[in-house]
Amino acid sequence: MTWQEDAGRDLVRSFGERMAMFVRGEGSHLWDADGKRYLDFLAGIAVDSLGHAHPVFVAALANQAATLAHVSNYFATPPQLELAARLKRLAGTGESGRVYFGNSGAEANEAAFKLARLHGGAGRPRILALKDAFHGRTMGTLALTGKPWMQEPFLPMTPGVEFIDSTAEALEAALDDRVAALFVEPVKGEAGVIDLPDGYLQAARELTARHGALLIVDEIQTGAGRTGEWFAFQHAGITPDAITVAKGVGGGFPIGALITFGAASDLFYPGTHGSTFGGNALGTAVAGAVLGEIERADLVRNAAERGEQLRTAILGIESDLIGGVRGRGLLLGVALTHPVAKAVVAAAQEHGLVINAPNDETLRLVPALTIGDVEIDEFIELLTASVRTVEDALLLEAHSDTHTEAHA
Ligand SMILES: *Cc1c(COP(=O)(O)O)cnc(C)c1O
Secondary structure, three states: OOHHHHHHHHOOOOOOOOOOOEEEEEEOEEEEOOOOEEEEOOHHHHOOOOOEOOHHHHHHHHHHHOOOOOOOOOOOOHHHHHHHHHHHHHHOOOOOOEEEEEOOHHHHHHHHHHHHHHHHOOOOOEEEEEOOOOOOOOHHHHHHOOOHHHHHHHOOOOOOEEEEOOOHHHHHHHOOOOEEEEEEOOEEOOOOOEEOOOOHHHHHHHHHHHHOOEEEEEOOOOOOOOOOOOOHHHHHOOOOOEEEEOHHHOOOOOOEEEEEOHHHHHOOOOOOOOOOOOOOHHHHHHHHHHHHHHHHOOHHHHHHHHHHHHHHHHHOOOOOOEEEEEEEOOEEEEEEOOOOHHHHHHHHHHHOEEOEEEEOOEEEEOOOOOOOHHHHHHHHHHHHHHHHHHHHHHHHHHHHHHHHHHHO
16 A cells, blocks of 8 residues: 555545655755655745754653643643743734634634624624635635635635725725724735735725724734744734734644734633633643744844845746746745646656645745755755756647647
């Protein structure tokens, strides 16, 4: 039995065929079962902030496991309180902020959805979200996700959510005093690393405040330093009512959180939400150590600087296939001039590079925040080789087309 056969028989079919089976990782490298080495520029989809098997991650997990892993939310633990205080400080909530812990991005957004309903009550049944934005796969977060093809097999959705274009004009037209909240994904990662228009978050803050609606920013992919600020909303200099975080916060340990600002912090009251695992000592100790290492090693600045370095280097590759680079910091999308992203990802895998294609025209790059010159040089070499492979295949195809036509 090969691992492909085992996976095909035993694992749920909602994920496509697994591209490889990895057995070990170190820093920005992965090894498969045959001992082949890969450069990892996906980092578990923006999750492995410190790369693989980072000593800080390993020590925090081992030490906390040997001390106290889980006691339930009837009790507090030191790592939980430390992480809550750290998240409040990094997000800039001030004294009045509060943190709810879950185990994933979807759980953080479920909490945010309930926050919006608590704020809205009967008088504000409407919730606005952006077309094409991604907020999760559970029934609540799917209702917030502006992708009709994802929702279609699972209709009916939780009611009340309306999808609008990502422009200040569309927001102004849609907002009234019956809107409880606006959900925003500050860089649309799953949609292909699509930036919001300049000034959008400032306009969204002003308009939602005018109508008494909450501004909730989904920082699940953009948070924990990835875009070159701790959270993407900080580039815009605004204060939201709530943000959600997950992916990079745990560095590979599953954890998510809703962080509230100001009056939104008083909406949940006893009995309105909960989670058995959320915020347990093990997860919060690891996330605290991961964020502590990002601070200590100044990896937020590294994300900003390496992101620019990477963008320049990608634009320097001589290839008609590369049309541009979107995104910010170490959340980058390489726009292709032909819909061959899946072929480039496959070629990259052959060459020993892990990246992914959120759509047919985009490559997504979300490496560990720890990358330096060595990883960037290796990446450019491997991406160039992968793009050449696909270009050669396209040329062959074009050639054989001409050939067939000539004989027709
Ligand atoms: C990944 C992601 C989610 C969902 O997180 P899960 O941990 O997969 O549930 C939600 N929002 C955004 C912006 C994401 O990138």
